[in-house]
Amino acid sequence: MNRTAMRASQKDFENAMNQVKLLKKDPGNEVKLKLYSLYKQATEGPCNMPKPGVFDLINKAKWDAWNALGSLPKETARQNYVDLVSSLSSSLESSSQVEPGTDRKSTGYETLMVTSEDGITKIMLNRPTKKNALNVEMYHEIMHALKAASKDDSAITVLTGNGDYYSSGNDLTNFTDIPPGGVEEKAKNGAILLREFVGCFIDFPKPLIAVVNGPAVGISVTLLGLFDAVYASDRATFHTPFSHLGQSPEGCSSYTFPKIMSPAKATEMLVFGKKLTAGEACAQGLVTEVFPDSTFQKEVWTRLKAFAKLPPNAMRISKEIIRNREKEKLHAVNAEECSVLQGRWLSDECMNAVVNFLSRKSKL
Numbered sequence: 001m002n003r004t005a006m007r008a009s010q011k012d013f014e015n016a017m018n019q020v021k022l023l024k025k026d027p028g029n030e031v032k033l034k035l036y037s038l039y040k041q042a043t044e045g046p047c048n049m050p051k052p053g054v055f056d057l058i059n060k061a062k063w064d065a066w067n068a069l070g071s072l073p074k075e076t077a078r079q080n081y082v083d084l085v086s087s088l089s090s091s092l093e094s095s096s097q098v099e100p101g102t103d104r105k106s107t108g109y110e111t112l113m114v115t116s117e118d119g120i121t122k123i124m125l126n127r128p129t130k131k132n133a134l135n136v137e138m139y140h141e142i143m144h145a146l147k148a149a150s151k152d153d154s155a156i157t158v159l160t161g162n163g164d165y166y167s168s169g170n171d172l173t174n175f176t177d178i179p180p181g182g183v184e185e186k187a188k189n190g191a192i193l194l195r196e197f198v199g200c201f202i203d204f205p206k207p208l209i210a211v212v213n214g215p216a217v218g219i220s221v222t223l224l225g226l227f228d229a230v231y232a233s234d235r236a237t238f239h240t241p242f243s244h245l246g247q248s249p250e251g252c253s254s255y256t257f258p259k260i261m262s263p264a265k266a267t268e269m270l271v272f273g274k275k276l277t278a279g280e281a282c283a284q285g286l287v288t289e290v291f292p293d294s295t296f297q298k299e300v301w302t303r304l305k306a307f308a309k310l311p312p313n314a315m316r317i318s319k320e321i322i323r324n325r326e327k328e329k330l331h332a333v334n335a336e337e338c339s340v341l342q343g344r345w346l347s348d349e350c351m352n353a354v355v356n357f358l359s360r361k362s363k364l
């Protein structure tokens with residue numbers, strides 16, 4: 001577009017503001033920050049507000065975005081805002097990277113797709129545009145789905161992801177919504193939620209299988225130690241960057257990983273954040289079997305359908321005898337990990353890592 005020839009009028013600007021409210025899809029935080037900063041620059045000029053504190057994550061990200069525009073003239077900011085909205089209106093209406101039908105809320109869940117057929121309850125993480133990051137709602141919905149699956153008439157339960165990721169782990173925006181009790185209350189609530197969430201996996205009574213369709217990060221990896229089988233596409237990777245995030249292991253991985261893969265290999269993953277390929281994770285016992293991505297879904301589901309035809313009570317009882325003597329220990333480990341993490345979430349190391357991700361200064 002020739003910016004010297006084009007000059008957005010106040011009317012164009014107002015129309016663009018209305019168009020933003022009508023966007024059918026969330027354009028994402030980065031674009032929202034850009035829109036915010038251009039709007040402020042266009043209406044108020046350069047940012048001369050005091051910089052918010054480091055813990056005020058959302059306002060700090062907004063301030064950073066506005067301040068980054070420097071002395072950009074109001075008219076140029078107005079034009080850029082109008083151009084940005086116009087590009088969004090066309091791209092967000094036409095683009096769809098997600099399988100058709102995946103936006104349906106057919107199961108009553110907002111963040112999951114849950115289906116039950118052929119003796120299998122499939123719980124599919126369904127935030128593909130956010131790489132299936134686990135927000136607070138998703139934690140609650142997974143717990144609900146697991147409790148329902150433990151009582152339904154399916155023989156086995158499967159967890160998988162929609163889109164190119166299995167899951168990118170904890171949604172880092174979970175850290176931004178600070179309650180009136182401040183960051184201490186936030187950390188306490190997080191620890192309570194995490195303990196209950198992991199507890200549901202420890203106590204799940206039927207065979208629980210992970211179908212790892214793509215990269216897995218953080219808590220989506222650590223929980224795998226509590227599954228009964230883990231099938232992975234050769235596109236999947238396994239990454240627990242806890243130290244990078246100023247955090248510490250959860251999902252009972254401080255206990256299960258050293259047992260599964262040896263203390264040194266567990267340290268490479270959980271302390272040094274070494275990312276494993278599917279083949280490496282299989283060699284270390286975290287993954288049961290790896291399949292070529294091109295045949296992954298077909299091969300895995302054929303196998304799972306055969307498993308689901310086995311007598312369900314025999315499978316339950318066999319799982320119980322394999323897992324039960326560890327249960328008490330696992331609950332104790334879970335409690336300890338949550339308590340340590342509660343402290344970590346209040347550390348500068350963790351706060352800085354989250355701020356860096358949210359202001360897009362870092363990625364894994």
Ligand SMILES: CCCC/C=C/CC(=O)SCCNC(=O)CCNC(=O)[C@H](O)C(C)(C)COP(=O)(O)OP(=O)(O)OC[C@H]1O[C@@H](n2cnc3c(N)ncnc32)[C@H](O)[C@@H]1OP(=O)(O)O
Nearest residue numbers: 028029130131133168169170171172190194218219363364
């Ligand atoms: C209360 C219980 C707490 C339990 C604690 C658990 C600990 C953990 O799970 S630690 C692991 C936390 N996860 C991460 O640090 C991953 C952060 N994400 C990334 O580094 C990258 O997004 C990626 C490497 C996973 C993917 O990079 P890629 O370039 O392919 O895609 P993006 O453009 O970055 O992502 C698309 C979209 O999704 C958003 N997103 C992805 N992962 C997360 C996440 N974990 N939290 C929040 N948002 C996430 C990303 O911001 C993009 O959103 P926008 O389109 O709106 O910008």
